[in-house]
Amino acid sequence: MQAYNRLLDSPPPVLSKLSFFIQRFNYELAVLSRFFIAIVGGYFFTAVSVSLLSVVVPVSKVDAVLLSVSASILIYALVFIYSFYLQSLKTVWISILLSIAVQFFTLSLMKGWL
Amino acid sequence: MKGSFFRSMTWLHTWVGLLVCWLLYLIFFAGTISFFRDEVSLWNQPSIHNIEQQTDRIGAQKQQIITGVEYLNAQAPNAPNWRITLPEERIPYLTYGFAKPKEPGQRRASFNNSRLDPNTMQPLPPFVDTRGGNFFYRLHFDLHYIDVKTARWIVCFASLFMLIALISGIVIHKRIFKDMFVFRANKGSRSWLDVHNLSSVFALPFHLMITYTGIITLIFMLFPHPVNTVYEEGMTGFFKDFSPSNPINNKAKGEAELVPMKTILDQVYTKWPNADINRVMISNPNKAAATIMVLVSPGKALRDQTPRLIFNGVTGELIAQTDDELTGSKALYESLNSMHTGRFAEPLLRGLYFLGGIAGCIMIATGCIMWAKRLRERMKKNTQPSWGLKLVEGLNLGTLMGLPLATSAFFLANRLLSKQVAERADKEILAFFLTWLCVFIIAFVKRDKLQWCVMAAINSIACFSVPVVNALTTEGNIIQYLRNDQWALFMFDSLFLLFGLLFLLQTEKLRTGLQTKKRLHISTQEQKI
Numbered sequence: 001m002q003a004y005n006r007l008l009d010s011p012p013p014v015l016s017k018l019s020f021f022i023q024r025f026n027y028e029l030a031v032l033s034r035f036f037i038a039i040v041g042g043y044f045f046t047a048v049s050v051s052l053l054s055v056v057v058p059v060s061k062v063d064a065v066l067l068s069v070s071a072s073i074l075i076y077a078l079v080f081i082y083s084f085y086l087q088s089l090k091t092v093w094i095s096i097l098l099s100i101a102v103q104f105f106t107l108s109l110m111k112g113w114l
Numbered sequence: 115m116k117g118s119f120f121r122s123m124t125w126l127h128t129w130v131g132l133l134v135c136w137l138l139y140l141i142f143f144a145g146t147i148s149f150f151r152d153e154v155s156l157w158n159q160p161s162i163h164n165i166e167q168q169t170d171r172i173g174a175q176k177q178q179i180i181t182g183v184e185y186l187n188a189q190a191p192n193a194p195n196w197r198i199t200l201p202e203e204r205i206p207y208l209t210y211g212f213a214k215p216k217e218p219g220q221r222r223a224s225f226n227n228s229r230l231d232p233n234t235m236q237p238l239p240p241f242v243d244t245r246g247g248n249f250f251y252r253l254h255f256d257l258h259y260i261d262v263k264t265a266r267w268i269v270c271f272a273s274l275f276m277l278i279a280l281i282s283g284i285v286i287h288k289r290i291f292k293d294m295f296v297f298r299a300n301k302g303s304r305s306w307l308d309v310h311n312l313s314s315v316f317a318l319p320f321h322l323m324i325t326y327t328g329i330i331t332l333i334f335m336l337f338p339h340p341v342n343t344v345y346e347e348g349m350t351g352f353f354k355d356f357s358p359s360n361p362i363n364n365k366a367k368g369e370a371e372l373v374p375m376k377t378i379l380d381q382v383y384t385k386w387p388n389a390d391i392n393r394v395m396i397s398n399p400n401k402a403a404a405t406i407m408v409l410v411s412p413g414k415a416l417r418d419q420t421p422r423l424i425f426n427g428v429t430g431e432l433i434a435q436t437d438d439e440l441t442g443s444k445a446l447y448e449s450l451n452s453m454h455t456g457r458f459a460e461p462l463l464r465g466l467y468f469l470g471g472i473a474g475c476i477m478i479a480t481g482c483i484m485w486a487k488r489l490r491e492r493m494k495k496n497t498q499p500s501w502g503l504k505l506v507e508g509l510n511l512g513t514l515m516g517l518p519l520a521t522s523a524f525f526l527a528n529r530l531l532s533k534q535v536a537e538r539a540d541k542e543i544l545a546f547f548l549t550w551l552c553v554f555i556i557a558f559v560k561r562d563k564l565q566w567c568v569m570a571a572i573n574s575i576a577c578f579s580v581p582v583v584n585a586l587t588t589e590g591n592i593i594q595y596l597r598n599d600q601w602a603l604f605m606f607d608s609l610f611l612l613f614g615l616l617f618l619l620q621t622e623k624l625r626t627g628l629q630t631k632k633r634l635h636i637s638t639q640e641q642k643i
Binding site: 039046047048050051053054055059060061062063064065066067068069070072073074076077080081084085087107111 | 119122123125126271274277278281282326329330333334336337339340341342343344345352355356441442443444446447450
């Protein structure tokens with residue numbers, strides 16, 4: 001019985017190495033993950049939201065495009081700051097991914113891509 | 115991330131800033147010089163130094179265009195393109211050019227240009243092969259030696275990080291107004307922080323504006339998604355709507371006589387009585403498909419797209435033109451772009467742009483020096499610096515001191531290289547990068563106060579030698595420029611003298627610092643004995 005327990009307690013060597021790595025570089029990984037969601041997540045968030053904006057605004061096509069690209073960097077910067085503003089990294093990831101999904105869904109409905 | 119918003123923003127400011135500060139220094143440095151792109155090109159080209167200011171520049175344009183078309187018709191009646199580039203306030207000469215047939219693999223045809231003195235209409239002495247101000251302009255967003263597209267993506271993200279650093283910098287700066295008037299000299303990293311704050315806060319609107327609008331100039335590369343969403347045909351469709359020169363697709367075959375320029379120009383002057391024409395471009399001259407495009411200076415308007423009229427080259431009828439009145443979003447986009455390039459700026463405003471750019475360079479430079487200084491101050495005695503600190507210090511010395519030296523080397527090479535050297539323009543650029551590389555090598559071998567002192571001294575000598583070498587190798591010199599009202603050249607030389615002086619002061623300051631340190635060292639040793 002004891003031997004069985006021991007078997008459960010100690011994970012296979014690869015996994016244990018991985019968990020050691022995660023513990024050892026916990027802080028660094030958190031930082032990397034935050035930068036990743038800020039840069040890549042922020043990029044996709046901005047891309048989707050400016051595309052949505054350009055479809056929504058009731059002006060001519062050229063104007064809609066120019067207006068939305070002019071606002072794009074403002075949006076990107078805000079998302080970037082936001083992902084460093086919240087303490088919980090999980091909330092940051094979920095909120096950004098979710099809002100990208102919602103916006104993309106809305107955009108697809110409006111453009112009839114689905 | 116850690117505790118309060120304030121602390122996480124401090125963290126973000128430090129690390130985002132440090133990550134890209136050297137690249138940003140290069141971008142700001144080259145961008146600041148680019149505000150004087152035409153002046154740099156003028157200085158690099160001695161054969162146009164002595165062109166007299168025209169008495170009535172705009173009044174002479176009509177005749178210059180008509181003469182130009184006659185000239186080109188005689189020189190190259192069958193060329194695919196003609197181009198007449200008129201003198202501008204900051205560009206003193208006139209160019210008549212025709213496109214040479216494209217060589218295989220060439221994207222754009224090269225032009226055979228004849229350059230004339232607009233007063234005498236006589237050809238100018240041959241030009242030296244140099245990139246002039248365009249080198250710094252391209253370096254500003256295309257970098258060099260790497261693929262243009264990759265470079266632009268890198269520059270875009272560096273600028274985004276700059277924007278983040280600015281925003282987080284404002285957030286963490288609690289006493290933004292009070293600190294504007296605080297400077298504590300000789301207090302170690304505290305003084306550096308004061309300079310960092312001063313240069314950031316004083317020019318903060320400029321920094322925010324130039325960073326934001328800088329990314330906007332490359333926005334269609336960074337975010338093509340709205341265009342692709344709205345337009346079925348993507349970019350082509352968008353630019354067809356946005357820019358008036360694209361819908362021209364005259365497929366008429368055969369030969370036809372070009373409409374007299376006078377009828378075209380009459381239409382231009384009826385529309386814009388005070389038109390300051392920059393350029394006339396004629397495609398397919400003497401063909402049935404001929405098109406004439408007249409580009410007019412936007413003057414002080416905040417417009418990025420040069421106002422233009424496009425005519426059928428055979429009938430003389432107006433085919434397309436830029437919008438007379440801009441819609442709201444177009445005006446927004448155009449003003450963002452033109453604010454970045456500052457093409458509308460008159461001398462005073464241009465000077466302010468230049469000062470803003472210098473403030474930006476100082477902000478970045480003090481930021482990265484401060485990072486290293488603080489770590490040094492916190493370090494316990496007799497501990498070895500980490501490789502990270504060494505790397506930062508090396509990059510600091512290499513970039514902050516290397517870039518000004520490389521710039522001086524570029525201008526010295528322009529004067530000292532023989533005019534007959536093959537690929538001369540590339541050799542000037544090579545001088546720029548080789549000098550920079552040398553500084554980097556020194557910086558990675560050793561980067562103590564002594565190396566900073568030596569670099570400052572070399573920079574000072576290099577800066578002083580630019581006007582001197584100019585006086586020795588060309589007919590003009592700084593005193594003559596002052597007497598002949600050649601302000602652009604005078605400012606160029608005097609700026610080099612000014613920076614030479616500043617580097618000299620820095621050398622002195624570092625040298626006395628070194629001496630007191632040595633004296634302290636000796637006295638402590640004496641005490642030990």
